[in-house]
Amino acid sequence: MGGLDDLYQELILDHYRRPRHRGHLDAPSVAVDHNNPMCGDQIHMELRIEDGRIAELGHTGEGCSISQSSASMLGEAVTGRPVDEAMALVEHFRQVMHSAEAPDEDRLGDAVALEGVARYPARVKCALLSWMALKDAVQTHRSTTEDPHGHR
Amino acid sequence: MAAAVLDARVLREDFPILRRGAGDPPLVYLDSAATSQKPQAVLDAMDRYYREANANVHRGVYALAAEATDRYESARVEVARLIGAAREGTVFAKNASEAINLVAYAWGLRNLRAGDVVLLTEMEHHSNIVPWQIVADLTGARVVLTPVTPEGELDLESLERMLRTEPVRMVGVVHVSNVLGTINPVGAIARLAHDAGALVLADASQSVPHMPVDLTDLGCDFLVFTGHKMLGPTGIGVLAARPETLDAMEPFLGGGEMISDVRADGSTWADLPWKFEAGTPPIAEAVGLGAAARYLRGVGLEAVRAHELALVTHALEALREIPGLVVHGPSDPTRRGAPVSFSLPDLHPHDIAQLVDRDGVCVRAGHHCAKPLMRALGVGATARLSGYVYNDAEDVDALVASLLRAREFMAVR
Numbered sequence: 001m002g003g004l005d006d007l008y009q010e011l012i013l014d015h016y017r018r019p020r021h022r023g024h025l026d027a028p029s030v031a032v033d034h035n036n037p038m039c040g041d042q043i044h045m046e047l048r049i050e051d052g053r054i055a056e057l058g059h060t061g062e063g064c065s066i067s068q069s070s071a072s073m074l075g076e077a078v079t080g081r082p083v084d085e086a087m088a089l090v091e092h093f094r095q096v097m098h099s100a101e102a103p104d105e106d107r108l109g110d111a112v113a114l115e116g117v118a119r120y121p122a123r124v125k126c127a128l129l130s131w132m133a134l135k136d137a138v139q140t141h142r143s144t145t146e147d148p149h150g151h152r
Numbered sequence: 153m154a155a156a157v158l159d160a161r162v163l164r165e166d167f168p169i170l171r172r173g174a175g176d177p178p179l180v181y182l183d184s185a186a187t188s189q190k191p192q193a194v195l196d197a198m199d200r201y202y203r204e205a206n207a208n209v210h211r212g213v214y215a216l217a218a219e220a221t222d223r224y225e226s227a228r229v230e231v232a233r234l235i236g237a238a239r240e241g242t243v244f245a246k247n248a249s250e251a252i253n254l255v256a257y258a259w260g261l262r263n264l265r266a267g268d269v270v271l272l273t274e275m276e277h278h279s280n281i282v283p284w285q286i287v288a289d290l291t292g293a294r295v296v297l298t299p300v301t302p303e304g305e306l307d308l309e310s311l312e313r314m315l316r317t318e319p320v321r322m323v324g325v326v327h328v329s330n331v332l333g334t335i336n337p338v339g340a341i342a343r344l345a346h347d348a349g350a351l352v353l354a355d356a357s358q359s360v361p362h363m364p365v366d367l368t369d370l371g372c373d374f375l376v377f378t379g380h381k382m383l384g385p386t387g388i389g390v391l392a393a394r395p396e397t398l399d400a401m402e403p404f405l406g407g408g409e410m411i412s413d414v415r416a417d418g419s420t421w422a423d424l425p426w427k428f429e430a431g432t433p434p435i436a437e438a439v440g441l442g443a444a445a446r447y448l449r450g451v452g453l454e455a456v457r458a459h460e461l462a463l464v465t466h467a468l469e470a471l472r473e474i475p476g477l478v479v480h481g482p483s484d485p486t487r488r489g490a491p492v493s494f495s496l497p498d499l500h501p502h503d504i505a506q507l508v509d510r511d512g513v514c515v516r517a518g519h520h521c522a523k524p525l526m527r528a529l530g531v532g533a534t535a536r537l538s539g540y541v542y543n544d545a546e547d548v549d550a551l552v553a554s555l556l557r558a559r560e561f562m563a564v565r
């Protein structure tokens with residue numbers, strides 16, 4: 001399948017066909033909706049934040065294989081992590097998508113498979129959709145929560 | 153009399169980007185609804201303008217300036233002739249969006265009152281929705297969208313009811329939908345609208361390049377289209393209207409070129425069409441559009457229409473070979489223009505466009521700047537093929553073969 005092998009790796013297709021962390025949470029701490037104005041892809045993301053950690057992540061919505069698998073991989077990468085660490089990981093992933101940093105496989109987990117997306121500028125926003133939704137969800141949670149140590 | 157038939161393989165030779173030598177990767181360009189490719193005649197006209205005649209238009213006394221003005225105004229005559237409009241009623245704008253903004257601001261801002269209705273349709277491109285929403289905000293008018301039927305046609309009963317019961321002042325309708333391909337009955341809508349005292353703006357961006365369009369026959373008050381979808385360059389579009397209609401309007405943009413006199417206490421306006429062309433215009437682009445109009449008249453718009461009807465008929469049949477594929481819009485090809493949008497189960501439009509690109513096939517994926525229509529169709533995005541004079545059945549077959557491979561790739565790898 002030529003040059004597209006790096007874009008459509010088996011790992012990506014696996015997350016696309018069997019998305020992890022898909023669905024709604026029972027008691028989300030925060031929920032946000034994001035869309036990709038370029039293509040109309042949508043994501044609804046819910047987080048349960050406990051003791052400064054992302055205890056649970058749930059995503060629903062519709063999108064292409066890249067945006068859907070990326071959301072699934074994001075869920076794997078950040079669940080259980082301290083919020084600050086997750087935010088740093090979001091920034092790292094963003095840099096990887098802009099070819100500004102080499103991917104850190106230990107932290108990214110399966111999401112390292114998305115590295116090849118950086119060579120397809122039109123698809124970078126697809127890959128980033130869920131990660132930007134997570135960032136927004138955390139910021140929304142921080143701005144609404146009464147406990148200043150909630151994210152520490 | 154225009155030739156009755158068109159040979160895409162012959163015409164393709166006129167388009168440098170489509171000429172492929174041995175060893176070149178294939179290019180199956182099926183995205184002309186987004187922008188068309190440009191024939192050598194258009195490139196030459198623009199190049200020659202800069203090489204032989206570049207000067208600012210309308211002001212210069214010297215011969216070169218007169219030559220530039222002549223090429224610019226000759227282009228206007230070519231474009232006016234293509235759509236049966238008067239020279240004075242053919243205004244150059246940047247694109248169709250700017251032409252609609254011109255009407256929304258110059259007419260809408262001064263004529264719409266609180267409670268008035270601007271009646272658009274669910275299948276409008278954002279360019280014929282957003283300007284009206286902005287002007288509605290400023291005037292207190294309401295924007296209402298006529299719904300689309302499950303077959304992808306306008307619900308004319310609803311439109312008629314709105315015209316009968318609501319204070320509709322403007323009806324905006326896309327002549328050919330850039331998503332569904334539906335050819336809307338602008339003439340019938342114009343008669344209904346005029347009976348109700350409303351004006352009509354037709355967005356002809358997907359019709360003027362592809363079929364004979366005549367401003368008078370169509371019966372609308374304003375006709376807008378863009379140059380780059382009709383073999384011309386980007387940066388040039390057209391608003392066409394009867395001169396009386398434009399005469400009754402105040403300018404949209406103010407600046408150079410569009411005045412008769414400027415005094416400290418006020419200004420008066422230039423004659424039509426220059427009243428609506430503030431600043432130095434895109435001269436080379438107008439010249440390019442004039443060449444495109446000449447090229448299209450040479451090929452013959454009847455021939456273009458016949459060619460594309462055959463192409464769409466073939467596409468609708470060929471796409472049926474793909475299990476589960478749904479074509480949006482009318483099933484009757486005679487009710488359609490060039491664009492054909494489709495959805496595949498379990499294969500997102502983005503992935504479709506990416507995977508067929510591997511075979512050199514260019515199709516568009518996304519909401520096509522028609523998000524209200526996407527919501528009505530219950531989809532987030534579609535894939536779309538759109539042919540033109542340089543495409544033939546082989547291009548459609550290349551897409552279908554590539555789609556079959558894409559399905560296989562995503563399902564069983």
